[in-house]
Amino acid sequence: MNAAAPDLPGFQGSLFDQGTDIGPGPLRGLRRTELAGGAWVDHLPGWFHGADALFEELVAQVPWRAEQRRMYDGVVAVPRLLAYYPEGRPLPHPALREAREALSAHYAAELGEAFTTAGLCLYRDGRDSVAWHGDRHGRSATRDTMVAILSLGDPRDLAFRPRGGGPVALRVPAGHGDLVVMGGSCQRTWEHAVPKTRRAVGPRVSVQFRPHGVG
Numbered sequence: 001m002n003a004a005a006p007d008l009p010g011f012q013g014s015l016f017d018q019g020t021d022i023g024p025g026p027l028r029g030l031r032r033t034e035l036a037g038g039a040w041v042d043h044l045p046g047w048f049h050g051a052d053a054l055f056e057e058l059v060a061q062v063p064w065r066a067e068q069r070r071m072y073d074g075v076v077a078v079p080r081l082l083a084y085y086p087e088g089r090p091l092p093h094p095a096l097r098e099a100r101e102a103l104s105a106h107y108a109a110e111l112g113e114a115f116t117t118a119g120l121c122l123y124r125d126g127r128d129s130v131a132w133h134g135d136r137h138g139r140s141a142t143r144d145t146m147v148a149i150l151s152l153g154d155p156r157d158l159a160f161r162p163r164g165g166g167p168v169a170l171r172v173p174a175g176h177g178d179l180v181v182m183g184g185s186c187q188r189t190w191e192h193a194v195p196k197t198r199r200a201v202g203p204r205v206s207v208q209f210r211p212h213g214v215g
């Protein structure tokens with residue numbers, strides 16, 4: 001089932017991104033922002049070339065799922081579409097395997113293991129979002145780890161605040177092939193969100209690479 005694709009508003013690709021060659025660029029331009037408590041965020045705008053072509057392929061070809069979540073006595077729709085690729089399942093595009101390998105190689109010494117799983121989110125418009133949270137399932141609840149996010153489509157802000165509340169300390173626009181990597185204690189001592197926006201934004205796809213046992 002792919003209910004998502006036909007409903008999306010027209011997507012306007014970047015004028016600078018007409019080539020069909022799709023893949024990761026070099027990682028040497030990564031810039032690190034240190035947050036309090038041993039957390040950090042790496043950022044590399046425009047990491048991917050062919051990002052808009054990849055976006056369109058993923059929107060069309062990934063088996064996106066609409067999920068529901070139990071809330072108190074009712075059930076609410078999760079405000080984004082989802083897909084999950086566990087370790088060993090082929091990713092929906094070869095460029096994503098290249099991305100995972102490049103990230104695993106780049107962070108090998110610091111991370112001590114490879115990125116293995118991929119979670120995908122599709123934010124259809126500004127009403128889709130993810131609420132404040134840390135990725136705290138599994139080992140990330142107690143140990144430092146990394147979550148690397150490739151963003152495609154229209155940029156949305158990835159926002160960071162200390163765990164449990166407080167002002168937003170960092171806001172990173174993420175779309176059109178940008179890379180954001182959360183590391184150190186980021187999942188335990190900080191929270192991140194993609195806030196809803198009233199701006200007229202087109203759809204965005206986020207691809208989150210995580211090591212085994214981190215969720």
Ligand SMILES: O=C(O)CCC(=O)C(=O)O
Pocket residue numbers: 119121130135149151158174192193194206208
């Ligand atoms: O859309 C994003 O880049 C963030 C998604 C996220 O935080 C998550 O799925 O855990």
Ligand SMILES: [Fe+2]
Pocket residue numbers: 133134135192
């Ligand atoms: Fe997250």
